[in-house]
Structure formats: C-alpha cells, structure tokens
Amino acid sequence: MWSQYIALSLASVFSLSFAASTFTPARPPAIPLAVKSPYVSAWQQAGSDAEDGGPGNGGYLPGEWPTFWNGQILGWTGLIRVDGTSYTWMGAPAPLPTVLNQTAFEYTSTRSTFTMDVGGEISMKITFLSPVTPTDMTRQSLPFSYVDIVVYATDGSDHDVQLYADITAEWASGDRSAVVEWEYGVTPNDTIAYHQFYRQTQLLWSEITDQTEYGSWYWATDNTANLTFQIGSDTDVRGAFTTSGRLANTNDTNFRAINDNQPTFAFAVDLGSVETTPVSTLFTIGLAQEQAIQFDGANGSVSVPSLWTSYYATELDALEFFHTDYATAAGLATTFDNKVASDSNAAGDADYVILTSLAARQAFGATQLCGTPDTPYLFLKEISSDGNVQTVDVIFPFHPILIYTNPELLKFLLDPLFINQEAGQWPNTYSIHDLGAHYPNATGHSDGNDEQQPLEECGNMLIMTLAYAQRESDTSYLSQHYNILNQWTQYLVEEALIPANQISTDDFAGALANQTNLAIKGIIGIQAMSVIANLTGNAADAANYSSIAHDYITQWQTLGIAMDADPPHTTLAYGMNDTHGLLYNLYGDKELGLGLVPQSVYDMQSNFYPTVMEEYGVPLDTRHDYTKIDWEIFVAAIASSNTTSMFISRIAAFINQTPSNRALTDLYSASTGESATLS
Numbered sequence: 001m002w003s004q005y006i007a008l009s010l011a012s013v014f015s016l017s018f019a020a021s022t023f024t025p026a027r028p029p030a031i032p033l034a035v036k037s038p039y040v041s042a043w044q045q046a047g048s049d050a051e052d053g054g055p056g057n058g059g060y061l062p063g064e065w066p067t068f069w070n071g072q073i074l075g076w077t078g079l080i081r082v083d084g085t086s087y088t089w090m091g092a093p094a095p096l097p098t099v100l101n102q103t104a105f106e107y108t109s110t111r112s113t114f115t116m117d118v119g120g121e122i123s124m125k126i127t128f129l130s131p132v133t134p135t136d137m138t139r140q141s142l143p144f145s146y147v148d149i150v151v152y153a154t155d156g157s158d159h160d161v162q163l164y165a166d167i168t169a170e171w172a173s174g175d176r177s178a179v180v181e182w183e184y185g186v187t188p189n190d191t192i193a194y195h196q197f198y199r200q201t202q203l204l205w206s207e208i209t210d211q212t213e214y215g216s217w218y219w220a221t222d223n224t225a226n227l228t229f230q231i232g233s234d235t236d237v238r239g240a241f242t243t244s245g246r247l248a249n250t251n252d253t254n255f256r257a258i259n260d261n262q263p264t265f266a267f268a269v270d271l272g273s274v275e276t277t278p279v280s281t282l283f284t285i286g287l288a289q290e291q292a293i294q295f296d297g298a299n300g301s302v303s304v305p306s307l308w309t310s311y312y313a314t315e316l317d318a319l320e321f322f323h324t325d326y327a328t329a330a331g332l333a334t335t336f337d338n339k340v341a342s343d344s345n346a347a348g349d350a351d352y353v354i355l356t357s358l359a360a361r362q363a364f365g366a367t368q369l370c371g372t373p374d375t376p377y378l379f380l381k382e383i384s385s386d387g388n389v390q391t392v393d394v395i396f397p398f399h400p401i402l403i404y405t406n407p408e409l410l411k412f413l414l415d416p417l418f419i420n421q422e423a424g425q426w427p428n429t430y431s432i433h434d435l436g437a438h439y440p441n442a443t444g445h446s447d448g449n450d451e452q453q454p455l456e457e458c459g460n461m462l463i464m465t466l467a468y469a470q471r472e473s474d475t476s477y478l479s480q481h482y483n484i485l486n487q488w489t490q491y492l493v494e495e496a497l498i499p500a501n502q503i504s505t506d507d508f509a510g511a512l513a514n515q516t517n518l519a520i521k522g523i524i525g526i527q528a529m530s531v532i533a534n535l536t537g538n539a540a541d542a543a544n545y546s547s548i549a550h551d552y553i554t555q556w557q558t559l560g561i562a563m564d565a566d567p568p569h570t571t572l573a574y575g576m577n578d579t580h581g582l583l584y585n586l587y588g589d590k591e592l593g594l595g596l597v598p599q600s601v602y603d604m605q606s607n608f609y610p611t612v613m614e615e616y617g618v619p620l621d622t623r624h625d626y627t628k629i630d631w632e633i634f635v636a637a638i639a640s641s642n643t644t645s646m647f648i649s650r651i652a653a654f655i656n657q658t659p660s661n662r663a664l665t666d667l668y669s670a671s672t673g674e675s676a677t678l679s
C-alpha cells in the first residue's frame with residue numbers, strides 16, 4: 001500500500017508534464033494486459049473511482065502497478081535505459097525512474113498496444129497479446145500471454161539502449177506472506193531463458209482472494225548473447241539495471257515470503273546501438289497447472305488435467321512451443337481481430353467494435369480448456385461475483401460468443417453439466433444452477449442445495465442445447481440427452497406461465513413472483529423442446545409441447561403487457577402496470593428461429609426502450625437504477641435498428657467514461673456510469 005501510494009503521488013506530479021495519450025477505439029475502465037484464463041488475468045486500472053481499488057491514472061502504463069482482476073497488485077516492471085539514463089515504461093517501482101510519456105493506446109480483440117516516447121529520440125511500441133484461438137484447441141489450451149516490445153530511433157541518430165522487464169512473486173499467491181521458491185533455467189536447446197517460481201507449499205485446488213495457490217509461473221524470453229538475468233529483492237535488481245544497464249546473472253538462494261524483500265525475477269537485454277530499424281524483444285508470461293479441475297463426474301470425484309498436458313510432455317515443452325510460436329500466433333491474432341472488427345462494423349457500427357473487441361479476450365479469459373483431446377471440457381469461472389463453476393445463467397449470456405466463434409466449444413461447456421446430473425449426482429428434477437460453489441472445484445451439489453434458479457436454468461439449458469445442435473447439426477446430442485431435457489420441460493410446463501416467487505439470474509435484484517421476463521424464458525424453453533422432439537423423431541411430444549407453448553404465449557401477452565400504458569410495454573411482473581424491465585429473454589425466440597412470439601411484441605419493446613433510456617442505458621427494471629450490459633445487448637440484438645444503435649452508443653459511452661477501475665463490468669448505473677455496488 002505504501003509504495004503504491006508514493007507511486008501514485010509521483011505519477012500525479014509527473015502528470016503535470018505528461019503529453020496526453022490518445023485512446024483508440026476507447027479508454028476502457030481497465031486495460032487487459034495478460035488475460036488468458038481465470039488465473040492469468042492482469043489489468044491496468046484506468047478509471048478514477050477510488051472505491052474500486054484505484055484510483056487509476058487514466059489508462060497509462062507507467063507510474064501505476066498492474067493488478068489482478070480482483071484488485072491485488074501484480075508486480076510487473078518495465079525500464080529502458082537510453083544513453084545511460086533510465087526511464088519507466090511500466091509499473092511503479094520505488095525509487096521511480098522518470099516516467100515515460102505515453103502518446104497512444106490502442107486495443108483490438110487480442111492486443112493492447114502502448115506507444116511511448118523517450119525524449120523525442122526513441123519510440124517504444126509495447127504490445128500485450130493474449131491469443132484467442134477458438135477453433136485451435138492446442139493454442140487455446142495454453143494459459144500463456146505475450147509482451148512484445150519494439151524500439152527504434154525517431155531522431156535520425158543512434159542511441160545506446162538497454163531494455164529491462166521483471167515480474168515479482170506477487171503472481172504466485174493471494175497470500176503475501178506465503179513463501180515462494182524459484183529457479184532460473186534455459187530450455188534444452190538453449191533457445192529460451194526462463195524464470196520459474198511457485199508457492200513452496202502447494203495448495204492444490206485452493207484460491208486466496210481468487211488467485212490460485214498451486215502450479216508454476218513462467219516468465220521467459222529469448223536466450224540471446226546480450227541477455228542478463230537476476231533474481232533478488234526488487235530494489236537490488238532494478239537498482240542494478242538503472243546503474244549499469246545489465247544484471248548480475250545471479251540467483252538468490254534465500255527462498256522467502258512474497259512480502260519479505262520482494263523476490264523479483266528480472267531480465268535485461270542490451271540492444272546495443274539502436275537506429276531507425278525497429279528492434280523487438282519478446283517476453284512470455286504464464287501459469288502451468290497440470291491438474292486443472294476437481295470434477296464430480298459420472299464415477300465420482302476425479303482430477304481433470306489441463307488440456308495442454310495432452311499436447312506437451314512437459315511444462316517446458318509447452319512454454320517453448322508458445323514462445324517460439326509468436327510469429328504464427330500474431331498472424332492468427334490479426335485474423336481474429338480483423339474478423340471481430342469487420343463483423344461488428346457490418347452488424348452495427350464503430351461503437352459496436354468498442355464493445356466486442358474489449359469483451360472478446362475477457363470472455364475467453366474466464367475459461368480454461370481441460371480434459372483430453374477425446375473428452376475435452378471447457379470450464380468457466382463466475383468471475384467478480386462468487387466464483388461458482390459452470391454457472392448455467394452465466395454461461396447463458398456468454399454463449400453467443402461461442403455460437404459466433406466455434407459452437408463446438410458450447411458442447412464442451414455443457415457436457416460437464418449433463419454428465420453430473422445424468423449420473424444422478426443432483427437430486428432435483430429441475431436443472432442445477434452451477435457445478436460447484438468455488439472454482440476450481442466442480443464438485444457439484446449432491447445435497448441438492450445450490451443457489452436455486454429452477455425456471456431460469458431449465459429454460460437456459462433447453463435453449464443453449466438446441467442452439468448448439470442447430471449450429472452443428474448434431475441431432476445425436478439431442479437424442480443422447482433427451483430424457484433429462486424432457487424432464488426439465490415437465491418443470492417448465494408446470495411452472496413457467498405463473499412463475500412462483502423466486503430469483504432470476506439477476507439474483508441481486510431480489511425475488512419476485514410472476515416475473516414477466518422469467519415466464520417468457522420458460523415458455524420459449526418449452527417451444528425449444530418441441531423442436532428438439534421434432535428433430536429426434538418424437539412427434540407426439542413435438543406436437544404437445546408446441547401447443548402448450550403457443551397457448552402459454554397467448555396467455556402471457558394478456559398477463560405481462562401493460563396495454564393501456566403510453567407507450568405500451570411488458571411489465572416487470574404480471575399486473576404491475578407501472579413497472580418495466582429489459583425483456584432480454586425474448587432473444588431465445590429469435591436465436592433459435594422459433595417464431596413463437598408475435599412481431600408486435602418485438603415492435604412494442606423497440607418503441608418503448610428509447611422512452612426510458614438514461615445517459616448510459618436502460619435500467620434493468622424499475623426497482624433499481626443499475627443495468628446490465630449483457631442483457632442490454634440481448635435486447636439490442638432483437639430490436640429495431642434505431643433502438644439497437646441507441647443501446648450500443650450508450651454502452652460505448654459507458655466504456656469510455658465510466659470512473660470504474662474494474663475489468664469491463666456487466667453491472668453499472670444507467671444514469672451515472674459507475675459500476676454498481678450491491679449490498
């Protein structure tokens with residue numbers, strides 16, 4: 001805390017002479033640095049809200065520490081020495097060498113790129129690349145991320161340049177008094193130099209403040225002739241570089257606590273005389289955990305390995321592949337970045353690119369590929385709430401990005417839910433809410449007590465299972481799971497039209513009976529089952545469920561619409577004509593092409609939302625001022641084009657203007673743009 005405070009004070013003093021940076025396409029509340037898995041999740045806070053663990057400095061890389069998504073500082077320092085003078089390009093070391101002027105920041109779906117100017121003599125381009133390769137299981141399985149630093153002279157002269165980058169033991173545990181061990185090494189053919197560090201006492205399956213407590217961290221670079229390294233206390237190691245431009249090539253034999261003379265793992269590269277030709281230096285950061293998930297599967301609790309362990313014999317092999325793959329990975333990243341940007345422009349406009357390209361790596365960064373190539377699973381952590389595993393109503397807002405990038409991944413996400421419940425590890429007739437109270441323990445709820453959202457999750461499972469099967473023409477998946485899908489449909493037939501007093505996915509908003517939006521999800525779920533029955537040759541069920549769903553949707557329009565209101569709209573709950581809410585569950589009808597709900601309902605909502613639009617969006621419902629980005633986007637996706645644009649431009653404004661320091665939140669005040677605090 002102390003060093004952070006000093007650093008921030010210094011940063012604000014230096015800011016008097018800062019040249020302002022540009023931010024393209026926007027200034028996110030937190031800038032993704034290394035964001036690849038639930039545990040490889042480093043960010044640069046940018047907002048100004050002190051309540052959010054900040055304040056950030058506005059989106060500048062030097063002068064402020066990066067943090068884990070949950071706010072803890074992750075030591076990560078970058079220095080550069082030009083003609084004997086040292087400058088800071090990343091982090092907030094104490095003492096603090098002159099903070100560089102950041103002139104530009106830009107993000108795409110996989111990259112965050114900062115441009116720094118060194119006294120008008122040298123330019124630096126620092127690119128954090130977290131690959132997203134949804135159709136390439138091998139690459140997607142690797143929980144590693146790149147930092148590429150390109151340096152060149154801008155004044156036509158030659159300059160003597162040395163580059164420095166370190167990370168500290170803070171990455172290894174959420175407990176700063178935990179003892180860490182380390183070693184320095186080079187790969188067998190001498191091409192890559194690496195620091196490896198890890199908790200001395202490995203706590204398998206454990207987390208502290210959401211950081212993981214087992215596995216090995218790697219920090220690596222090319223093992224060139226001009227590379228030096230050092231392990232030691234933060235001040236010793238950084239001091240050695242600022243004094244001499246090189247490190248001592250020494251180890252530190254005193255394994256100790258993270259907060260005891262902070263163990264720091266450093267590299268320095270002597271670039272020699274730098275001219276106008278750009279020189280690049282590549283670093284890799286990542287976490288190797290051979291065991292990924294504890295899973296209560298078909299035959300009881302088993303340890304599920306990280307999928308990469310099937311592709312690489314050792315951790316070092318995985319590291320070596322990743323690091324030497326940079327040219328290919330960068331090309332694949334550009335293809336992905338361009339696809340997301342051009343599809344977003346085609347589907348919306350430049351504002352839509354602001355959202356999609358910021359969300360893509362964050363969404364995949366909540367997941368981890370596990371299992372084996374024959375039986376792969378995608379596990380998902382409920383990040384920034386309670387850490388549940390495989391939460392069905394968190395998969396639901398997430399699943400469109402899989403439908404867009406690779407629907408097969410949706411199957412790998414749903415499979416563990418089917419396996420656990422079909423094996424009888426869940427005693428209730430309705431769908432489970434999640435597969436475990438805290439990641440990475442997917443140990444289920446064999447006592448039947450989870451955070452029950454029965455109507456919500458039955459509807460979600462039916463809709464998502466059909467969405468996957470339609471995209472992949474996988475009818476056998478529907479046959480395989482017909483019994484349990486049919487069982488969940490029975491629940492919906494009994495409960496969907498007149499929903500009991502219960503919570504929805506928006507649990508923080510409170511329980512309520514007769515929720516209009518929850519009812520329509522259940523009814524759409526019944527119609528989805530009719531299609532499933534049709535596709536699997538169950539004609540009687542298909543006809544029966546279709547007739548029930550159509551009957552219900554007719555009744556729902558009488559119960560859930562305030563026809564006399566001006567303009568008319570659906571209510572938060574039946575009969576509460578003065579209320580409204582985002583009718584986001586209508587999305588399933590369009591997604592699955594059911595044609596169950598009349599177009600008049602879509603038109604009515606499209607005309608209504610602009611009348612209750614606030615500065616940054618439409619409130620979730622009339623009980624609160626806050627809203628949710630995921631549900632606004634579901635609503636926008638099925639609205640008239642003017643209403644769609646209105647939602648998207650307000651959300652883009654939220655991203656650019658929110659004082660929040662958190663990684664793109666889904667929950668914020670529609671009027672002020674602050675991230676919502678729940679109590």
Ligand SMILES: *[C@@H]1O[C@H](CO)[C@@H](O)[C@H](O)[C@H]1NC(C)=O
Binds near residue numbers: 018019099101118120
């Ligand atoms: C940063 O920019 C200011 C204003 O242009 C300038 O005075 C200062 O020397 C620059 N600092 C560095 C390290 O380039």
Ligand SMILES: *[C@@H]1O[C@H](CO)[C@@H](O)[C@H](O)[C@H]1NC(C)=O
Binds near residue numbers: 189
């Ligand atoms: C070192 O090994 C890696 C991984 O096997 C390989 O990609 C690379 O080409 C090798 N380099 C040399 C110089 O042999």
Ligand SMILES: *[C@@H]1O[C@H](CO)[C@@H](O)[C@H](O)[C@H]1NC(C)=O
Binds near residue numbers: 439
């Ligand atoms: C997971 O379960 C193990 C016991 O099997 C426990 O020690 C650990 O603390 C749990 N992890 C979390 C994050 O709750």
Ligand SMILES: *[C@@H]1O[C@H](CO)[C@@H](O)[C@H](O)[C@H]1NC(C)=O
Binds near residue numbers: 183185251253254
């Ligand atoms: C560094 O020191 C530790 C602790 O004494 C030792 O285990 C390790 O082998 C040393 N590593 C190197 C590369 O010398």
Ligand SMILES: *[C@@H]1O[C@H](CO)[C@@H](O)[C@H](O)[C@H]1NC(C)=O
Binds near residue numbers: 270
């Ligand atoms: C290594 O450093 C020396 C001394 O600064 C320099 O002359 C040489 O160009 C550097 N080599 C490379 C490959 O950067």
Ligand SMILES: *[C@@H]1O[C@H](CO)[C@@H](O)[C@H](O)[C@H]1NC(C)=O
Binds near residue numbers: 297298299
């Ligand atoms: C569970 O056990 C059964 C019977 O031994 C076996 O056929 C099946 O493959 C096992 N399933 C898994 C997922 O291990």
Ligand SMILES: *[C@@H]1O[C@H](CO)[C@@H](O)[C@H](O)[C@H]1NC(C)=O
Binds near residue numbers: 490493540544545
């Ligand atoms: C239709 O489904 C409901 C709910 O499962 C069931 O009670 C009813 O008997 C079914 N009717 C026919 C004709 O199959």
Ligand SMILES: *[C@@H]1O[C@H](CO)[C@@H](O)[C@H](O)[C@H]1NC(C)=O
Binds near residue numbers: 513
């Ligand atoms: C729910 O709506 C139904 C139909 O309008 C009504 O009969 C019932 O009383 C409502 N339940 C509650 C708790 O308001």
Ligand SMILES: *[C@@H]1O[C@H](CO)[C@@H](O)[C@H](O)[C@H]1NC(C)=O
Binds near residue numbers: 534535538539540542
């Ligand atoms: C499925 O629907 C199609 C088109 O409505 C119909 O022709 C077919 O008979 C149905 N099949 C079953 C098994 O219900």
Ligand SMILES: *[C@@H]1O[C@H](CO)[C@@H](O)[C@H](O)[C@H]1NC(C)=O
Binds near residue numbers: 561562564565577
């Ligand atoms: C709500 O509006 C509907 C139609 O718009 C009307 O039939 C109903 O009586 C109203 N309910 C109340 C409580 O005012």
Ligand SMILES: *[C@@H]1O[C@H](CO)[C@@H](O)[C@H](O)[C@H]1NC(C)=O
Binds near residue numbers: 640642
């Ligand atoms: C949509 O917006 C455009 C531009 O503001 C306007 O001309 C048009 O009338 C709007 N369309 C509808 C259906 O509101």
